[in-house]
Amino acid sequence: MKTNFTRYFWAVNVFVWLSIHLILSLIQHNALTYTSNPVEFSTVWLKLSPWLGNWIWMTAAIFLIVRYNVYPSKLKRLAIHAAGFLLLLPLYWITCVTMRTLIDGKSLSVVPEAFWRAFTNSAFLDASIYFAVLGLALGIRFYQHALNKQLELKHVNDLLIKEQLKTLRSQLNPHFIFNTLNTIVSLVRLKRDGEAVIALTELSQMLRKILENKNTSEASVKDEMIFINSYLAIQKMRFSDKLNTTVEVAENCLDIVIPNMLLHPLVENAIQHGSQLQRTVNDFHMSVAKNDGMLVVTMTNNVGECDEAKGFGIGLGNTREILNRLYTHFQLEIKEKYKGTVETVLAIPIGGNNA
Numbered sequence: 030m031k032t033n034f035t036r037y038f039w040a041v042n043v044f045v046w047l048s049i050h051l052i053l054s055l056i057q058h059n060a061l062t063y064t065s066n067p068v069e070f071s072t073v074w075l076k077l078s079p080w081l082g083n084w085i086w087m088t089a090a091i092f093l094i095v096r097y098n099v100y101p102s103k104l105k106r107l108a109i110h111a112a113g114f115l116l117l118l119p120l121y122w123i124t125c126v127t128m129r130t131l132i133d134g135k136s137l138s139v140v141p142e143a144f145w146r147a148f149t150n151s152a153f154l155d156a157s158i159y160f161a162v163l164g165l166a167l168g169i170r171f172y173q174h175a176l177n178k179q180l181e182l183k184h185v186n187d188l189l190i191k192e193q194l195k196t197l198r199s200q201l202n203p204h205f206i207f208n209t210l211n212t213i214v215s216l217v218r219l220k221r222d223g224e225a226v227i228a229l230t231e232l233s234q235m236l237r238k239i240l241e242n243k244n245t246s247e248a249s250v251k252d253e254m255i256f257i258n259s260y261l262a263i264q265k266m267r268f269s270d271k272l273n274t275t276v277e278v279a280e281n282c283l284d285i286v287i288p289n290m291l292l293h294p295l296v297e298n299a300i301q302h303g304s305q306l307q308r309t310v311n312d313f314h315m316s317v318a319k320n321d322g323m324l325v326v327t328m329t330n331n332v333g334e335c336d337e338a339k340g341f342g343i344g345l346g347n348t349r350e351i352l353n354r355l356y357t358h359f360q361l362e363i364k365e366k367y368k369g370t371v372e373t374v375l376a377i378p379i380g381g382n383n384a
Contacts, residue, residue, distance in 0.1 A: 042088050050074070050081040079128035087121055088162050095166040110163070118155060122147045208297065209235070209260070212267040224266040231259040250317060250324070251283040253292050257315075260293065264300045271310055272300070278317040285324055285379055288355060292326060294348045295373055298363075299330035309369075319379065326375040329366060352377070
């Protein structure tokens with residue numbers, strides 16, 4: 030137990046025992062006030078001080094025993110607690126009766142007799158107090174041990190999640206880069222050189238974002254949308270008049286932090302499947318908003334009647350894997366909104382992982 034005897038510990042320890050001392054002194058004084066031999070409050074307080082004041086150092090001693098009694102053997106720990114009990118209580122009684130004898134102005138020769146009276150009259154009460162303090166010290170020790178273990182596990186889990194996210198993103202990045210390069214190649218083959226140059230510029234900006242965030246697992250919604258807008262600009266060049274895009278992002282969502290590269294696979298899925306329709310235009314709509322403590326991203330896109338790409342491919346599988354590792358509660362659903370239109374809904378807690 031890493032209980033350092035700081036000023037806080039001593040302040041609490043002294044305050045508790047002095048408060049108990051004051052309360053019991055008031056009770057005893059009130060009880061004697063209406064008797065034939067009333068006693069001043071200061072006298073009552075002084076005579077009780079040895080029995081209660083000495084519990085201040087007794088409490089510190091018990092906490093020290095608990096702190097250093099960390100042997101793996103339960104029998105050894107029990108033996109040390111028993112030895113502490115058998116040593117500290119007699120020492121406490123000797124100290125108390127000696128102080129009380131001096132306060133009463135009596136000779137120290139009466140100490141042995143007073144010690145025996147203390148043992149026979151208050152042994153049960155003092156033992157009960159001892160074990161109560163010991164129970165408190167053990168409870169604090171177990172609580173701190175559990176808290177430290179929880180913090181260690183959280184730290185290890187955070188490191189593990191970061192490494193797993195890096196692995197998942199390493200699978201994702203080549204996937205989207207391959208698709209984007211294919212788009213640029215298509216533009217060149219179609220002699221649309223000006224658009225190809227613009228596409229290369231957008232790709233350069235996307236790669237720059239990836240490099241900027243390669244050592245971080247999080248990004249703001251604003252940065253994610255810069256990346257996605259570059260991607261959409263490239264895809265609109267590729268699919269020309271077969272792709273219409275509308276993006277709406279609530280201003281109060283721009284600074285929200287989310288896992289890096291979380292939204293791109295969802296956008297890519299909607300664009301790739303919807304824009305390869307033979308006859309119709311893919312109307313892609315994306316909205317980002319806050320709702321009841323959740324960041325809600327909604328996308329709609331057109332699909333063909335026989336399109337079966339509504340499940341989770343490589344990119345979407347990675348996205349679900351990231352969400353499973355980061356959040357205990359989230360929503361990721363791809364469903365048919367109505368005939369020929371698919372809706373993707375992503376909802377994650379705002380304000381941290383495992384919210």
